[in-house]
Amino acid sequence: MTSLINCLDDYDLSQKAINKEVDTIVYNCNEYGSMNVTNEMVFEIYEDNKDNIITIEQFGTNLSIPLTEPISFPEYNLTMAKKSITMFYWQLATGENYGGIMLGYWCGVFLIATVINFIGKAAPSFLLKMNSPAVIKFRQMFVTPATFGFKHSIPIGCCKNIIAMATPTRAESIIIGGYLIMALILGMIKFEPFEPNIWFPNQHNQLIRYIADRCGITSLTQIPVLFLFGGRNNLLQYLTGFSFDTFNVFHRWIARVMILFAFLHSVAYTWLERKYLAEEFAETYWRWGVVATVTGCIMLGQSIFIFRSKIYEFFLAFHIGLAVFFVIGMWYHLIELGWMNWEYATIALWGFDRAARLGRLVWSGLGTSQTKLYPNDLFRMTIDYPKRWKAYPGSYVYVHILSPWGFWESHPFTVYQSALPEHEGKLMIGATVKKGMTKRMAKALTKAGGDKAIKVLIDGPYGTCHNIARYDTVICLCGGIGVTAAFSYLLDIIKNKYHDQHLIFIWVTRHQSSLDCFENELKFLNDSDKCDVEIYLTSPDANSSDDSCSDNEKKLSDTGSDNSDSRYSVIKGQRPDVATLLPTYISQSKGTTAVMVCGPPTLNDLARRTVTDNLGAGNGRVDYFEEAFSW
Incomplete structure (x- = not known):
């Protein structure tokens, strides 16, 4: 103890600095040595023994003799020791600092997005006036298009799409590219190994240890935002206006960076301890670190596009289960090493998301859905719920069907308020039958004659609202069941009469049953006299012909005084030339x-x-908005 205090004194440290170091010594003695030491005791020991301090020369070179007196070291040894220790802890701090810089990058992105979103909400006319040739060119090059010009929703892949990915938009790719470049640079700079070093026999081992620590700590700093971006209840969605799909893209790329750093951390430590692996595996922190790394790698592997798109329900359940093991593994890995603040943040964010989901379920309450099955695997839900909130344009909910099997599953559906006065305040959902929950529901409806009341729980609402009500012309182009997103906006615009707008509704669908399913909404659009309705029926039923109309079409056509001037048209047997x-x-x-x-x-x-190529072709600013679910 006297030798330690003497070293501090030899460096001419201030009394405050010496007291701080003594605090550390006392803490270590009491925490890890099960002792009962105080600062006063340490200084008393020093005062009692400082006159007995000997030099290395006095001790001699026989290292087998026990050291019974305090000793002082030459300045060279102290300098080397200080440099070695300082560099080691600087490397540890740098891993956390560089991880913080990477998080700061996201803060900068979201700050800019929040400002733009706020201006768009508070002063939309300001953004709508930004339509100079330079602005148009900038948006055409860096904002609106897909990364490589065309494919965004369509996956890019090979080997029959076994290896595939949905490419981000160009703006998303620029943001992700900046993050990847930053991660690459910060993962490669400022290692600075040197010799001689009191802790490492050579620069090679020293460099590997620094890489291992840098990668491990940097990986750790990315975990909280990884869980935040993957959650439903992400407040940043409402601040920035970014969709859940956009945050999902960020979630996947942060996961890739995080797992890469964690993998390098594990490989580097395995190399350093290759001669002592049996002893290391006996340590709890080592075993659970392996569990966390392996679990993370499996999560990354099972998240490839083909699994997400083909077996999504299994992917999601397995993904959540692996995430639980990952968090547990990190807990037992870090509880002995430190940096638990990042683990606490991760658990807090994930816990908040799950608690918020439960809160939304309770707040929305138990609902009753009058559900009707239509031909060609269409169904429609009219949900009577406690009405503590109202659906807004662009909103969606996760619906739990209260059945003996599968009640824990939830599926996202776009919701909108009914166009009928008798259904005022009820939630409307239109969807197609797929696998899992919707397939089981369709079987139950078939047995009940196609119409049945079903008890449901609602987790929502979610989603951000595009501010399209401020535009003079609104063009809604829909395909299939995507029509529900258009209804949520158009019904709101017509009901609230924001200002004199020209509304154009283009719907591409296959079967006549789609028109029957959404008869009330189509009639509402047509009766409003504010919306041009253009429907492309690509696979008309065999019993209908080009010169005959369904009952639904006749009802809609009869609302106009002259069919030739009708704003409602159905084109059968062809698709629109969107370009x-x-x-x-x-x-x-x-x-x-x-x-x-x-x-x-x-x-x-x-x-x-097409819209990207024609951003400058309108009589004012032209903006593109997309409502889509990406795998």
């Missing part, structure tokens, strides 16, 4: 134009490409 149709509407639009698209991947990507 020609959208530019025509954009060029003929009055004032600012919003193009909102929701449909299958091919339609979405074609519309995005």
Whole structure:
């Protein structure tokens, strides 16, 4: 103890600095040595023994003789020791600091996005006036298009899409690219190994240890935001206006960086301890560190596109189960090593998301859905719920069907308020039958004759609302069941009469049953006299012909005084030429134009490409909005 205090005194440290170091010595003695030491005792020991301090020369070179007196070291030894220890702890701190810089990058991105989103909400006219040739060119090059020009919703892949990915938009790719470049640079700089070093026999081992620590700690700092971006209840969605899909893209890329750093951390430590692996595996922190790394790698592997798109329900359940093991592994790995603050933050964020989901379920209450099955695997839900909140344009909910099997499953559905006065305040959902929950529900409806009341729980609402109500012309292009997203916006615009707008509704669907399913909404759009309705029926039923109309079409056509001037039309047996149709509407639009698209991947990507090429073709600013679920 006297030798330690003497070393501090030899460096001419202030009394405050010496007291701080003594605090550390006392803590270690009491915490790890099961002793009962005080600062006063340490200084008393020093005062009692400082006159007995000997030098290395006095001690001699016989290291077998026990050291019974305090000793002082030459300045060279102290300098080397200080440099070695300082560099080691500087490397530890640098891993955390560099991880903080990477988090700061995201803070900067979200701050800019929040400012833009706030301006768009508070002063939309300011952004709508930004339509100079330079702004248009910038948006065409860096904001609106897909990364490589066309495919965004359509996955890019090889080997029959076994290896595939949905490419981000170009703006998302620029953000992700900045993050990846930062991670690469910060993972490679400022290691600075040196010799002689009191803790490492050579620079090679020293460098590997620094890499191991840097990668491990940097990986750790990314885990809280990884869980935040993957959660439903992410407050940043509402601040930035970014969709859940955008945060999901960020979630996946942060996961790749985090797992890469964790893998390098594990490999480097395995190399350093290769001669002592049996002893290391006897340590709890080592075993659980292996569990966390292996679990993380499995999570990354099972998150490839083909698993997410083909067996999503299994992927999700397995993903959550692995995440639990990952968090447990990190807990037992860090509880002995430190840095538990990052673990606490991760658990807090994940716990908040789960608690918020439960709170939304309780707040939304138990609902009753009058559910009707239509031909061609369509169904419609009219949900009577406690009405503590109202659906808004762009909102969606996760619905739990209260059945003996599968009640724990929830599926996202776009919701909107009914167009009928008798259903005022009820939630409307239209969807197609897929696998899992919806398939089981369809079987139950078939047994009940196609119409049945079902008890449901609602987790929601979620989603951000695009501010398309501020545009002079609104073009909604929908494919299939994506029509529900358009209804949520158009019904709101017509009911609230924000200002004199030209509304254009284009719907591409296969079967007549789709028109029957959404008869009330289509009639509402047609009766409003504010919306041009253009429907492309690509696979008309065999019993219908081009010169005959369904009952639904007749009802809608009869609302106009002259069918030739009707704003409602159904084109059968063909698809729209989107590359020609959208530019025509954009060029003929009055004032600012919003193009909102929701449909299958091919339609979405074609519309995005077409609108990008025609951002400067309107009579005011043209903006593209997309409502889509990406795997």
